[in-house]
Amino acid sequence: MRTGVFFCQVENGKNLNIDAIAKYTANLPGVEFVQILGTAPRIEVNVLTDLIKMKSLERVVIAGDMPGYFKPVFTKAMALAGGNTDEIQLASFKERGASGEYAQDRAKAVIACASMAVPFSLVAVPAGNPVNHSTLIIGAGIAGIQAALEIANAGKQVYLVEQTGTIGGHMAMFDKTFPTLDCAACILTPKMVSVGQHEMIHLLTNSNVTEVTGKPGSYRAKIHQRARRIDVKSCVSCALCVDVCPVKVESEFDAKISLRKAVYIPFPQAVPNAFLVDEKNCTYVLSGGKKCGVCVNKCPKECINLDETDKIIDIEVGNIVLATGYELLDVGKIEQYGYGVYPDVLTSLEFERLTNASGFTGGKIVTKTKRFNKRTQQEEWFFSPDGVPPRNVAIIHCVGSRNKKYNAYCSRVCCMYSLKFAHLIKEKIPNVNCYEFYIDMRAFGKGYEEFAERIKQGGTFVIRGHSAFVTMNNGQMVVRGEDIINDKMVEFKVDMVILAVGLIPASGNEELSRMLGITRDSDGWFSELDYNGSPTDTEKGCIYVAGMCQGPKDIPDTVAQAAAVAAGVLRTITSGKGVGHLSSVTLNEIEARAKNIHTISGGHYVNQS
């Protein structure tokens, strides 16, 4: 078939050598014409039609990172030229993982397949390896928990590695979830408990993966478990040790808006339900065993062993699941909102903890109270359960998201949780004024648009326009913005500002990607193998991504993806064949296989050999 290949929106250099790929393409069987259309092509339909006619092209391959974008033009031209519009083939480099060290060959293979109208995924199948039946899951947020339960319930061994002292991740911090306003704990806690009790799940908290070797199907991992210094099995969570501990630090679980001791439990329903000693702050540990140690004798069960040492655990697994979640962007660097300068400017997570019924204010939404710190001789602001509720609250969307200076991408969940916040505020504080400043309302899920409408009707002032800054006028915070729909400049006096801060990948991802040899996209999220076709697999066989670590998503999507991952894991285990690394298939092999497969008119693929 006379084929023409057009490279659209491609750039020589960084990733790919397009000229070399074009040369290779020109030598493919059937390829009559190759054209590179540069970085920002403007394609005229009539010119293209003439070209197709002149070269009597019967098939057109559009190659590039986003070939689908140009498909309509080509289809139109093909139709005008009297050709078969089904013969427009897409060769998508990005989607097929043509990046990193295999980029060049991968791009060639993708084009070769497209020029023969053979689906890439049909021929680019690496050989299978024998599979170890155990699975390693890194990160125990809702994604890790869900995947672990699915796999373990199928009767397969899971090692669940979590870096903090408890499982649960971010979801454990929330009070209610959008759009149903279900109680987050009611959904999560039972799952957490069954993880803790499951005989097929080996839970390793306070741990990090430090080394991974081996190949798909048979990986060896080294896990560094930091000493908990309290025996998980005998601790009864009586909290007597806490009373005597003299060290106070900010609680990570409470997004640093409350204090905890150096011996602590992140939250009462934590799993494992046992206390732990914070080695970075414990006086005994810091002084090398010379000072303090008072908690040891206080413990009625004698389960505190301050001299416990870290452990290195070696495990062998067949599959690895990444579920490391996300973090918040550091808002301190976005100065205009006065975070860290004005006391009542909060991040979204801080507000989640403030409004949480099991939080330290008992779910009461209050502004900060001033007190004098005798030790530092300075005034400081803190949340007290007796604080005054705010009468006016502003919620600002897209803080550091969709912003070229910080994150160019949309964080996807913040529109919805901001609306949820408005609801919680309205529900808890009578006669409160709540202002939401948004740019675009991304209510993308089932029932979400309706939720958004309900909030608007509930009396929240939802303002189309982003607020640019927060200032302080004689002790009164003022938020300014442009109300675009009503064509007004607005200025509101508020007592509390909540920032819908952008989400970024967990800080450990870079190390993990190096350790496992899998790629991350330009924003730092783990790259899936194929965004549409295999969103849970990665480039490397038998390594999967679940939840937020692959890109921003909400809880329902996270849970769905985690379950899909479990299916993938179980598939490899039951088939006995773990998919190898895609790079183990060479360009020549792919080419040869593609040639073997021949398209017949009905669109059925048959093997000629």
Next chain:
Amino acid sequence: MSIRVNPRFINDLVLFGAEDVQLCYHCGDCSTVCPHADEVYKFPRKSMRQLQMGLERKIETTLEPWLCYYCGQCSEQCPREAAPGETMMSLRRWLISRYDFTGIAKQFFKSGMTEIITIIGFALLTAVFLFYYGYSMGNIHIYDGKGAFLSSPFIHKFDLTLGSLLLIFLAINAFRMWYFTMIKGTKVPVPWWLYVKELYLLPWHFFTQKRYSECESKRNPKIFMPWIIHLGLMLGYVIMLILVMVFIERLQSGPAIQWQVHIFGYLATIGLVTGTIYIIRNRLNKTYEQYKKSHSTDWVFIVLLFFIVLTGIAQHIFHRTGLYELANITYIVHLMCVVPWLLRMPFSKWAHLVYRPLAMYFAAIRRDAITRREISLKSNSVSIK
């Protein structure tokens, strides 16, 4: 009311310097930080919108571009890096070409080459004319007085002619600006006495450029640099122009320094030298938002001014040290820069010296008219109740 849309307007504006307008997603951050935006004049977001929609005929009637003093805060904050500040600057360029009835400004803005070639052409014409005049009427060895190469009475006639020509062009363009903005663009009735009431704004804004200083007072730390520098430059310029247009005989007589006029000349020189060097340095180093992008006309403008000042100083020094031949030649070079500069004025960025004070004046009138209208509407609605 229907309004004609020009879908290619945004592309046309690229030549005037606005390249990133499409990027804007209307968050309104820019209008919020802008120290000059207010309830009546909300910009730059609205201008971005009008541009994206191709509302050429609407933008033609707006005053907003002139109310922006290019402090650059909007561009600094814009999450999409859509350069709203530069868009306002580009709109000013476009408006200048729109007010200009000859179409020359448009050519200059669209092609730096055309502008430069025209300038060189006029410079050469000036040189030929002046050398011919000088050799036929005077002596290259004499700078001033009897038999002078370029005698001051002749130069006086020469510059007054130039000045009048320029005034005619400017007046027509300013009239067009008034027609676009106040007749076509102001939808509420404007009683004549508002024109009298706000008249004081013209000299006020011309001589103080107060809004320029407001641009910076919102900044932390406060830096009044661009404003002070511009004020010095502008006052220096006005002084020089008065000296040349009115006191040219005194200015040119020597070789002893004529303190009564030269004291002003020196003061003006300080303002002009610091101003031009400051602006050229900042544009080269791309320091503030305002200086980050330079259109070809920005360079022509400031470099030409710099040459005028430089040659003026050189001529002064040669004259006062008795190097008359050199002084005469430098004089011609001085005028080779001055003539195209002055003739270009109604078609260039520099026309802002007229349009800006006028815009402030018109804006105040329009605002008054709108408030008047609102008040009358309110009282009406009360009576209906």
